[in-house]
Amino acid sequence: MDLSQSRKETQDKRLRAPSSDRYPLDALGEGFMATILVTAGPTREHLDGVRYLANGSSGRMGFAIAAAAVARGHSVRLVAGPTELDPPAGADVQRVVSARDMHAAALRAFEGADVAFGVAAVADFRPSTCVDGKPAKHEVATTIELVPNPDVIASLGEIKGERCVVGFALEADAADASAIEKARAKLARKHLDLCVLNSASAMGADSNQVTLVWADGRTDPLPTMSKSQLGAELVDRVTASRGEVGDDS
């Protein structure tokens, strides 16, 4: 049997493997065709039909992960807030506006997925009320009451079962020793398998320097690299082979 035929048979076996064998992080084999959900970009929390609260997330990191996953042949579901970027061709893209929209879309897209990357800069709070249209300036309340938004990735973490959930942590200074401890706490609180720790300077930038904080206690500081390179690195590490999935030979 030639190499390509052998590869194809291994691939077929992986695709046929029972779902309980396919999901664990340490069993996603290299070449395994995973279904990968990525949340990306900011959310907008409207005060009225025109005005909103938002943040400066460009969506670049999430789109880079989605693009890398498509390039590796994975099936990609991208749930993206409002960004200027064009989504990668080949991804199944759902555009959303608010955190609540993103929460609902991500929960739906997580069904049948193997891995979720929560890269979106989801607004933690939204105005308690939103009115239609555009009230005139003198009609706008100058005090805004905020209510908490759902935590998208934590909701996926709660229901993940054997699926792999990856979150990001943005600290003012990721090199600070306490930043890793905070990332560990986030990993536990949100039931993540991996927390990608980066600095606030990553927002809107082309490159990023991150430390990977794994659920098993390992930490891997990565060198500074472009967001495209980092996207590929993250997809590869998360789907890296640590055992032949469904291979009973």
Ligand code: C5P
């Ligand atoms: O708690 P914090 O916002 O620092 O956590 C960041 C991580 O949680 C990111 O992976 C982000 O996408 C995710 N998150 C979320 N929903 C929220 C807040 C954060 O999915 N409401």
